[in-house]
Amino acid sequence: MQTMKKIVKGAAAVIAGVMMLTATPLTAYAGEYGYTYNYDWWGDVQESPDFYSVCKVFTGSDLGLETNLKSPDGIFADGDKLYLCDSGNNRIIELHRSAAEKLEVVRIIDSFTGDTDVTTFSNPTDVSVAENGDFYIADQGNARVLKLDKDLNYIMEFTKPDDNTLDPSLVFQPKKLAIDTAGRVYCIATGINKGLIKYEADGTFSGFVGATKVQFNWTDYIWKKFASQAQRAKMESFVPTEYENIFMDYEGFIYATMALNEDKASKTDSAVRKLNLLGNDIIVSNGEWGLNGDLYWGSGGGYEGPSIFTDVTVMDNDIYVCLDRNRGRCFAYDDQGNIVFCFGGNGNMNGYFRRPTAIDSIGHDLYVVDALDNSITVFVPTDFGKQVYNAVEQFDLGEYEKSGQSWENVMKENGNYDLAYIGIGRALLRQKQYKEAMKYFELKYDDENYSKAYKQYRKIWVEDHIVIIVLVILALFVVPMVIGKTKKIKHEIDTADIFMNVQDGEK
Amino acid sequence: MAAIAKDKYDRYIDSLKFALYCISHPLDGFWDLTHEKRGTYAAANTILFLTILIRILKLRYTSFIFVQVYWEDLNIFLYIASILFPLSLWVVGNWGLTTLFDGKGRLGQVYMATCYALTPYPLIQFPLMIFSNFVTVDEAEFYAMVSAISLVWAALLVIAAMGQIHEYSAGKNLLFTVATLFSMLVMIFILMIFFSMISQGVSYFISLGKEFLFRL
Numbered sequence: 001m002q003t004m005k006k007i008v009k010g011a012a013a014v015i016a017g018v019m020m021l022t023a024t025p026l027t028a029y030a031g032e033y034g035y036t037y038n039y040d041w042w043g044d045v046q047e048s049p050d051f052y053s054v055c056k057v058f059t060g061s062d063l064g065l066e067t068n069l070k071s072p073d074g075i076f077a078d079g080d081k082l083y084l085c086d087s088g089n090n091r092i093i094e095l096h097r098s099a100a101e102k103l104e105v106v107r108i109i110d111s112f113t114g115d116t117d118v119t120t121f122s123n124p125t126d127v128s129v130a131e132n133g134d135f136y137i138a139d140q141g142n143a144r145v146l147k148l149d150k151d152l153n154y155i156m157e158f159t160k161p162d163d164n165t166l167d168p169s170l171v172f173q174p175k176k177l178a179i180d181t182a183g184r185v186y187c188i189a190t191g192i193n194k195g196l197i198k199y200e201a202d203g204t205f206s207g208f209v210g211a212t213k214v215q216f217n218w219t220d221y222i223w224k225k226f227a228s229q230a231q232r233a234k235m236e237s238f239v240p241t242e243y244e245n246i247f248m249d250y251e252g253f254i255y256a257t258m259a260l261n262e263d264k265a266s267k268t269d270s271a272v273r274k275l276n277l278l279g280n281d282i283i284v285s286n287g288e289w290g291l292n293g294d295l296y297w298g299s300g301g302g303y304e305g306p307s308i309f310t311d312v313t314v315m316d317n318d319i320y321v322c323l324d325r326n327r328g329r330c331f332a333y334d335d336q337g338n339i340v341f342c343f344g345g346n347g348n349m350n351g352y353f354r355r356p357t358a359i360d361s362i363g364h365d366l367y368v369v370d371a372l373d374n375s376i377t378v379f380v381p382t383d384f385g386k387q388v389y390n391a392v393e394q395f396d397l398g399e400y401e402k403s404g405q406s407w408e409n410v411m412k413e414n415g416n417y418d419l420a421y422i423g424i425g426r427a428l429l430r431q432k433q434y435k436e437a438m439k440y441f442e443l444k445y446d447d448e449n450y451s452k453a454y455k456q457y458r459k460i461w462v463e464d465h466i467v468i469i470v471l472v473i474l475a476l477f478v479v480p481m482v483i484g485k486t487k488k489i490k491h492e493i494d495t496a497d498i499f500m501n502v503q504d505g506e507k
Numbered sequence: 508m509a510a511i512a513k514d515k516y517d518r519y520i521d522s523l524k525f526a527l528y529c530i531s532h533p534l535d536g537f538w539d540l541t542h543e544k545r546g547t548y549a550a551a552n553t554i555l556f557l558t559i560l561i562r563i564l565k566l567r568y569t570s571f572i573f574v575q576v577y578w579e580d581l582n583i584f585l586y587i588a589s590i591l592f593p594l595s596l597w598v599v600g601n602w603g604l605t606t607l608f609d610g611k612g613r614l615g616q617v618y619m620a621t622c623y624a625l626t627p628y629p630l631i632q633f634p635l636m637i638f639s640n641f642v643t644v645d646e647a648e649f650y651a652m653v654s655a656i657s658l659v660w661a662a663l664l665v666i667a668a669m670g671q672i673h674e675y676s677a678g679k680n681l682l683f684t685v686a687t688l689f690s691m692l693v694m695i696f697i698l699m700i701f702f703s704m705i706s707q708g709v710s711y712f713i714s715l716g717k718e719f720l721f722r723l
Contacts, residue, residue: 042577447572451643458641
């Protein structure tokens with residue numbers, strides 16, 4: 001017994017010793033984000049107070065549904081109405097929001113009436129509602145985009161575009177859609193990468209708009225130049241990527257998200273585009289980094305590669321929130337392309353996601369749909385978040401002093417928040433306090449705004465000191481001239497004949 | 508005694524002033540530098556010191572529009588080495604090669620001439636550093652251009668200096684400039700092998716020691 005104990009003790013001591021010797025300090029890597037964070041100018045992660053908090057998570061039973069939700073894929077917010085595509089159950093659920101924590105089922109739409117063969121849905125993946133109440137539904141399984149009136153009467157349908165360049169065997173699978181005020185339909189379909197499919201209000205296909213730029217890297221390009229026909233056929237071809245999702249903002253611009261290719265994209269590329277009517281990308285990306293979510297693409301926690309924005313929603317203050325289905329996070333950017341917040345993660349707790357598919361917003365509240373968890377998570381801004389929104393909105397309204405004050409409050413809660421510094425700076429700049437503004441811009445390396453402030457500061461300084469400046473410049477010219485002149489005179493006197501003669505005489 | 512010190516001091520100041528002549532009349536200047544003994548090591552060291560000093564000052568005093576420093580990761584010794592290491596590689600590499608191919612310059616002279624050729628760097632970068640604080644991003648091009656001029660000027664001076672002290676023709680001089688750059692790469696390669704060998708060797712003995720301690 002005694003010897004046994006000794007052996008155990010000895011073994012324990014040896015193991016402890018080995019552990020001490022081999023133990024290396026665990027270093028914190030990019031995997032260890034807090035729930036809410038920001039990226040600073042350097043691309044470093046800065047912890048942040050929570051911007052949003054979970055108000056409630058709604059599952060089918062919380063909503064009072066008889067059959068639970070099944071892989072919901074799309075959500076559309078219109079006023080205080082929410083339309084959820086319960087794709088797995090082939091139905092659309094209309095919800096009424098009376099308060100943030102209160103969602104009530106208004107009706108369940110699973111069939112419609114009208115002069116068409118199939119009057120039910122098959123895997124509806126997206127829905128949009130026009131101002132007059134007309135429904136537009138991406139009925140993926142039935143290869144059509146349906147247009148129904150508000151009483152669910154069939155009006156018309158949009159089918160596979162009549163375009164020669166499309167493969168005839170391709171089955172039309174509309175995935176996501178958006179409509180504009182004129183009743184035009186913009187649609188993303190699986191397997192079509194020429195851009196958004198655009199239909200006129202009367203149902204005619206009028207072309208593809210806004211194809212994504214082709215991403216390729218140079219080494220592949222050079223290899224291709226040397227490759228034979230057969231080799232080239234086997235290589236990956238350079239084609240535009242399909243869009244992931246689209247969103248029509250309140251001004252009629254289409255926000256479209258796409259997946260970046262890890263091998264070809266850089267950290268300054270953007271995965272969000274803002275398309276105008278001509279299909280040109282007009283998104284502003286003045287931030288130091290691209291609009292692409294997480295900046296660290298290495299594997300961590302079982303996930304790797306860039307963020308994949310599966311959906312985007314735009315608020316009235318032009319801040320847009322992108323939903324990353326790779327790491328289950330939300331990323332918000334402001335109208336200048338600066339990052340506002342990042343939060344979330346993959347997991348089972350409230351506020352984490354398993355397979356997020358769609359996001360929409362009512363006011364400042366966010367509704368995130370999870371297709372694996374079969375739930376809608378409602379996020380409401382915290383006090384910190386509200387302060388930030390206040391500051392942004394006050395600035396947009398021209399209340400610069402108030403906005404500056406709000407940003408000061410934000411900074412009190414989060415001193416590592418670049419936007420707060422720049423916000424205070426911009427407010428000061430508008431109040432013509434250039435010197436102070438410069439200080440704030442310099443702290444966060446905002447050279448554009450700094451230059452704006454400095455230009456004014458320099459102008460005022462020159463105007464105030466014009467007399468001294470003129471005097472200094474004059475002095476710079478006059479002083480050397482006077483010195484030169486006196487030297488010359490002195491030299492002439494020294495070498496003048498009469499004095500030389502006198503000197504000679506003295507000898 | 509005082510007279511000798513005064514003499515030395517005058518010679519130092521003269522040789523320092525001679526750097527200004529060198530950078531404006533490179534061929535003539537660098538010939539006289541060694542052949543007429545117009546240059547001194549003290550002056551060469553001073554110019555090198557100033558170059559390093561200005562390079563460090565630039566980190567702190569250049570406007571953030573042009574230079575952003577991630578202070579957390581800055582190692583001042585590595586930063587100083589970023590000048591001294593290539594310089595010593597250049598000097599040793601150049602001397603090693605030219606001495607085999609009738610170069611007339613000695614190791615010290617190569618060092619002296621190279622340091623003298625660096626003169627435009629502190630001379631231009633110092634005023635530019637102050638100037639950078641008075642510009643906006645729209646005027647940034649000007650900064651970049653002047654900064655580039657100072658580097659190109661210094662580089663051309665180094666090439667001219669080597670030609671003069673080794674008494675090489677223009678073609679031979681260019682050839683040996685390229686050869687020196689190549690020799691620098693070779694030296695880096697050898698150093699890397701050397702260091703990895705040493706560290707492998709050291710880690711071998713360390714693990715041997717650890718093993719030995721376990722067995723005790």
